[in-house]
Amino acid sequence: MFDIQSHQSVSLTDIEAEIARVVWSDPSIVAEAAKYHFSAGGARTRARMGLEAALGLGLSGQIALACALAPELLHNASLVHDDLQDGDKMRRQKPSVWAQYGKNIAISTGDLLISAAYRTIAMHPHPAAALCAMHDAIATTIRGQARDCSIGLATPEDHEFIAADKSGPLLALPVQLALIAAGLGHDDDAICAGRAIAIAYQTLDDLLDRADDQTYGVTNICLSLEATGLSPGVAARAACERAGASLDAARRHIGALPRGAGAPFLKLATRLDIQLKEFSHAT
Incomplete structure (x- = not known):
């Protein structure tokens, strides 16, 4: 878990570390596919927005993580599923998840990222x-x-x-x-x-x-x-x-x-x- 006591602020490095902890710390072919998807990069626009909005409002680092992680994970889930539905074989100059791992694993990978988003919202002060x-x-x-x-x-x-x-x-x-x-x-x-x-x-x-x-x-x-x-x-x-x-x-x-x-x-x-x-x- 993110150590709020040792962090007065948070950065994209913390975001990446928490994604790794939540999504692929428990080894499986689906976790491997999720790690593969994130390895292709991306601007992390939604994560940046969550951090900036939360920290700009004077919220804690842990709350900022929740505001950043959940939208970023949901966005990436949508990319994995969208590539499959559209038949897109490439994503950021690499084979898309379904092209690399097959359709069934791609569906499961998107599902895992959606579930992870709900897991990270547990850090939010008003989870309901x-x-x-x-x-x-x-x-x-x-x-x-x-x-x-x-x-x-x-x-x-x-x-x-x-x-x-x-x-x-x-x-x-x-x-x-x-x-x-x-x-x-x-x-x-x-x-x-x-x-x-x-x-x-x-x-x-x-x-x-x-x-x-x-x-x-x-x-x-x-x-x-x-x-x-x-x-x-x-x-x-x-x-x-x-x-x-x-x-x-x-x-x-x-x-x-x-x-x-x-x-x-x-x-x-x-x-x-x-x-x-x-x-x-x-x-």
């Missing part, structure tokens, strides 16, 4: 409220994934709804958990900020992956806009404009969050805004 927030986030993510898997050629509005459902909840959850731990409200503002940022986040991915998504028939905002009659260049600029509007909406909700709890959101929104503008100017 935190568990409810986690369930709501997972349920909405599942709704978005199911719609993405079943829809044909999505309209631009479909695309935004799917992106907000699939990615928004787990971007909002780190901040939600910190707000719950601090006894503060504004849960709806965190959820709305996460959904709006998720649209911009997915739009940037779609701009970069347009060619591959067209080849494999994957939902993509650029292709949805092109289906309305726009040329690829005009569609790309339109996608950037729509994403910019989503970021503006996100900032309004971020501004309503108390005591600087929105700082992780604002940092992510600023980075996305810069990248989208760079892409728009290049087209």
Whole structure:
């Protein structure tokens, strides 16, 4: 267990150590697959957001860990299952879990990471409220994934709804958990900020992956806009404009969050805004 007595703060190193302790300290083929998945790297965006939100609100290192670990574990579970459902054989320049270990192990690996997320929330000071927030986030993510898997050629509005459902909840959850731990409200503002940022986040991915998504028939905002009659260049600029509007909406909700709890959101929104503008100017 994380030793809060010897840590006044926490870092991503502590996050990685706790993931290792919780997920693959008990050897099994599924734990090995989970370790393999995490070895491919990743930005640990949700973990960073949880740490920053919790520590920014003056919460303890142990609480910060709970706010960071649970969303990060759930996000990685969704990646393992998503790769299997989409048939993606590569993840971060390595074979995806299902391609490396088989479909059955991939399902079990995602399940293990979901279970581990619930285990880490035991460190939260208000576990009942935190568990409810986690369930709501997972349920909405599942709704978005199911719609993405079943829809044909999505309209631009479909695309935004799917992106907000699939990615928004787990971007909002780190901040939600910190707000719950601090006894503060504004849960709806965190959820709305996460959904709006998720649209911009997915739009940037779609701009970069347009060619591959067209080849494999994957939902993509650029292709949805092109289906309305726009040329690829005009569609790309339109996608950037729509994403910019989503970021503006996100900032309004971020501004309503108390005591600087929105700082992780604002940092992510600023980075996305810069990248989208760079892409728009290049087209």
